[in-house]
Amino acid sequence: MGRLNWGMIGGGxxxxxxxxxxxxxxVDGLYSMVAGALDIDAARGRDFALSLGIAPDRAYADWQSMLAGERDRADRVDLVTVATPNATHYQITKAFLEAGINVLCEKPMTVTVAEAEDIVAAAARSGAVCAVNYGYTGYALVRHMRAMVARGDIGRVRLIKAEFxxxxHADAADLDNPRVRWRYDPAQAGSSAVFADCGIHALHMACYVAGQQPRELTADFVSCLPGRALEDDAMVSLRLDGGTVVRLWTSAVAVGRMHGLNIQVFGETGGLRWAQEWPNQLFYTPLGQPTRTLERGGPGLxxxxxxxxxxxxxxxxxxPLAFANIYADLAEVITAAKQARPPDPLALHYPTAEDGLRSIAAIAAAVASAEAGGAWTEARPPSLW
Ligand SMILES: NC(=O)c1ccc[n+]([C@@H]2O[C@H](COP(=O)([O-])OP(=O)(O)OC[C@H]3O[C@@H](n4cnc5c(N)ncnc54)[C@H](O)[C@@H]3O)[C@@H](O)[C@H]2O)c1
Incomplete structure (x- = not known):
């Protein structure tokens, strides 16, 4: 089978x-970029699409004309990536799913839990694949951590410490910078800033590695810079449904930290440590033994x-290669469906709409908990109790 047809909305x-x-x-030659509505400014989006080699009739002015133009083509897009600002994800993703077109939506999948429930239902009705780009779980050694936990290498996981x-966003001189300001404006960002933007990546990674889902949480939100309506730092403790405790810190004011996505997993018989800025080494400490460095691409993984x-x-x-693993998983699942065969089980590791829903529910729970002075709060979405 040839390449899949791929389109993008946003990402101009x-x-x-x-x-x-x-x-x-x-990266893997699995997709051809054939369509796009790449920019909120139609002319700029079309020009950019043409510069990327998209044919003029598929360089669309907006996502509505892209949907209308693609849905009945024999060679229509197999997958659409939605990389627009958060508040638009719901409408665009739902419309493409309802047309039976597979979607990879940027995070957060929606702004409200009700919208996220609706996306999960729309995907189930349509049979189309809906994925959410928690792309950092595409790193090879993050996947290896999941495999190690699943096969019992470190025993029952007691604790996970996750950070992003x-x-x-620490400089008060930046308060009026438009690229920063919208993130702390509830009308544009929703009810949470740094937890919804960054913390949920760390939370999704903790859940992916543990093979568990959030059940309840307590959150402490703070806005370190005066005048910010939403949090720029948060500490969240969670209980996962398999009993693992997660301590999660996320911040936008941690001067000196760069991307700052790290995870430590503490099991009964060993510990694991991985940092996204040094992604090719995983540190594994069997209980009572020296720490071993596992190298990506090395033997025995x-x-x-x-x-x-x-x-x-x-x-x-x-x-980009971590994200490429999400694209490779989706290509396998989409191709398998076209060929009416089961997909490679190793491809079933992309974050799903249900993962997106669980994250949105955790954001809502964290906001409610922070407002209630850190009260323990149910973190599961209503449909998954
Ligand atoms: N997974 C990750 O690691 C990660 C990292 C950064 C951003 N994101 C997410 O990606 C999304 C985009 O973020 P960004 O930082 O690239 O934003 P950005 O503001 O840099 O770019 C947004 C792009 O979308 C276009 N756009 C806006 N509205 C549109 C519309 N209605 N139709 C078509 N195009 C439209 C804009 O013109 C622009 O090109 C956000 O949801 C963000 O949370 C995810």
Missing amino acids: QGSQIGPAHRISAA AHGF SPLADRASRVTIGHAEGM
């Missing part, structure tokens, strides 16, 4: 996440990790 020229998606989708703390690894040992694999 100068956007933050658009280039990462284009690199990631191109950066320092790029799980099939899950080997499948997610491309270049040989000692060469860096970074974020």
Whole structure:
């Protein structure tokens, strides 16, 4: 089977996440970029689409004309990536799913729990795949952590400490910078800033590695910079449904921290430590033994990790290749459906709409808990109790 047809909504020229998606989708030669509504400014979006090699009749002015133009084509898009600002995800994702078109939606999948429930239902009705881009679980060694936990290498997981703390919103001189300001404006960002933007990546990673889901949580939100309506730092403790405790810190005012996504997993018989800024090493400490360094691409890793690894040992694999693993998983699942065969089980590791829903429910719970002075709060979405 040839390449899949891929389209993008948002991710226009100068956007933050658009280039990462284009690199990631191109890496394995599994997709051709054939359609796009890339920018809120129609002319700019069309020009950019043409510059990327998209045919003029598929360089759309907006997502509505892209849906109308694609839905009845024999060679229509197999997958659409939605990389627009948060508040637009729900409407766009739902419309494409209802047309039976597979979607990879940027996080957060929606702004409210009710919308997220609706997306899960729309995906189930349509039979189309809906994925959410928690792309950092695409790293080979994150997948290896999951495999190690699942096969019992560190025993029952007692505790996970997860962090996503950066320092790029710490400067009071930036309060009026439009690229920063909207993130703390509830009308544009929703009810949470740094937890919804960054913390949920750390939470999704903790859940993915543990193979468990959030059950309840307590949250402490703070706005360190005066005048900010939403939190720029949060500490959240969670109980997962398998009994694991998660301590999660997320911040946008941690001066000196860069991307700052780290995880430590503490089991009965061993511990694991991984940091996204040094993604090619995983530190494994069996109880009572010296720490071992597991190298990406090295011997003895799980099939899950080997499948997610491309270049040989000692060469860096970074974020676009982690995202590329999400694209590769989706290509396998979409192709398998076209060929009426079961997909490779190792491809079933992309974050789903249900993962998106669980995250939105955790955000709502954290906001409610913080407002109630840190009260323990149910974190499951109503439909998944
Ligand atoms: N998974 C990650 O690690 C990660 C990282 C960064 C951003 N994101 C998410 O990606 C999304 C986009 O973030 P960003 O930082 O790239 O934003 P951005 O503001 O840099 O870019 C947004 C792009 O979308 C276009 N756009 C806006 N509305 C549109 C519409 N209605 N139709 C078509 N195009 C439209 C804009 O013109 C722009 O090109 C957000 O939801 C964000 O949370 C995810």
